[in-house]
Amino acid sequence: AQSVTQLGSHVSVSEGALVLLRCNYSSSVPPYLFWYVQYPNQGLQLLLKYTTGATLVKGINGFEAEFKKSETSFHLTKPSAHMSDAAEYFCAVSDRRNYGGSQGNLIFGKGTKLSVKP
Amino acid sequence: DTAVSQTPKYLVTQMGNDKSIKCEQNLGHDTMYWYKQDSKKFLKIMFSYNNKELIINETVPNRFSPKSPDKAHLNLHINSLELGDSAVYFCASSQDWGGNYNEQFFGPGTRLTVL
Numbered sequence: 055a056q057s058v059t060q061l062g063s064h065v066s067v068s069e070g071a072l073v074l075l076r077c078n079y080s081s082s083v084p085p086y087l088f089w090y091v092q093y094p095n096q097g098l099q100l101l102l103k104y105t106t107g108a109t110l111v112k113g114i115n116g117f118e119a120e121f122k123k124s125e126t127s128f129h130l131t132k133p134s135a136h137m138s139d140a141a142e143y144f145c146a147v148s149d150r151r152n153y154g155g156s157q158g159n160l161i162f163g164k165g166t167k168l169s170v171k172p
Numbered sequence: 173d174t175a176v177s178q179t180p181k182y183l184v185t186q187m188g189n190d191k192s193i194k195c196e197q198n199l200g201h202d203t204m205y206w207y208k209q210d211s212k213k214f215l216k217i218m219f220s221y222n223n224k225e226l227i228i229n230e231t232v233p234n235r236f237s238p239k240s241p242d243k244a245h246l247n248l249h250i251n252s253l254e255l256g257d258s259a260v261y262f263c264a265s266s267q268d269w270g271g272n273y274n275e276q277f278f279g280p281g282t283r284l285t286v287l
Contacts, residue, residue: 090278097176097262097278098215142213149217159205159227160276162215 056081056147060163068171073132075166077119077145080126086148087128088160089119093141101143104128115139140170175199176279178263184285185253193248193282195263204246205264205276206238215262221246222268250284258286 061076079085086105090098102113109121119130128145146160176197185191197204203222209215219238220227226238235251250257263279 088275092213095281097280098264098276099278100275103275144215159217159220159229161217165213165215167213 056085056149056161058145058147058161058163060143060145060166062166063164064167064169066169066171067135069137070134073117073130073135073139073168075130075143075145075168077128077130077163078126079128079145079147081147087119087121088146088148089113089117089128089130090144090146090162091141092144092165098144101130135168135170137170137172140168142167175277176263176265178261178279178282180282181280182283182285184287186287187253187255189253190249190251191253191284192250193261193263193284195246195248195279196244197263197265197277198244199265199267199277201265201267201277202243203266203268204240205266206246206248207262207264207278209260209262209281211259218248219246253286255286258284260284 057080059078088103089101091101092098101117102111104111104121112118117132119128121128142165144165145163149159149161179194205220206218207215208218217229218232237249238246240246260281260283262281264276266274266276
């Protein structure tokens with residue numbers, strides 16, 4: 055079964071500093087991995103995803119993540135934090151019920167709250 | 173134009189009542205979902221529905237039932253509400269099964285409070 059672990063429930067950085075949010079996954083099949091962001095009182099929005107191909111994935115708002123199979127990781131980074139980045143971030147792995155099939159749901163990590171200090 | 177909408181945004185009700193939350197998507201997607209987000213922000217899939225095929229998370233009580241009157245709607249019905257049902261419920265949709273590789277689009281959420 056697939057699972058996701060996000061290290062650190064709360065990360066605080068200064069404006070302009072590097073953002074690093076950690077995600078490790080467990081999957082019995084080649085994983086499809088996602089990062090979603092949730093701004094206060096809103097639904098989730100996709101930041102980026104990895105399915106196949108290039109392991110460094112670029113997303114919206116200057117975020118990127120690198121898939122490292124050997125480390126079973128998919129950490130999210132951004133070179134320079136903005137105040138508007140303050141939100142809850144969720145890493146997710148697809149629950150591919152039938153490997154090679156089309157069914158599946160998202161298994162989410164517990165989320166990391168990012169705070170950005172002026 | 174809201175892609176995925178939910179009504180109501182807030183729902184306060186008494187224990188034992190029956191309530192419904194409506195969800196509509198105007199994206200032409202084939203698959204719709206319901207998630208529960210608890211007070212610690214943990215997100216759990218409840219149901220996914222595609223073309224009359226329903227996948228149920230086995231941990232979801234049978235007091236919860238999704239109903240799809242048409243492809244654009246997946247409403248959530250809850251019977252005999254309990255205190256533990258208090259949470260934020262999110263509807264989502266995707267083209268085909270989203271757990272494969274397709275992006276899921278989320279609604280704004282419905283905050284349910286059971287007194």
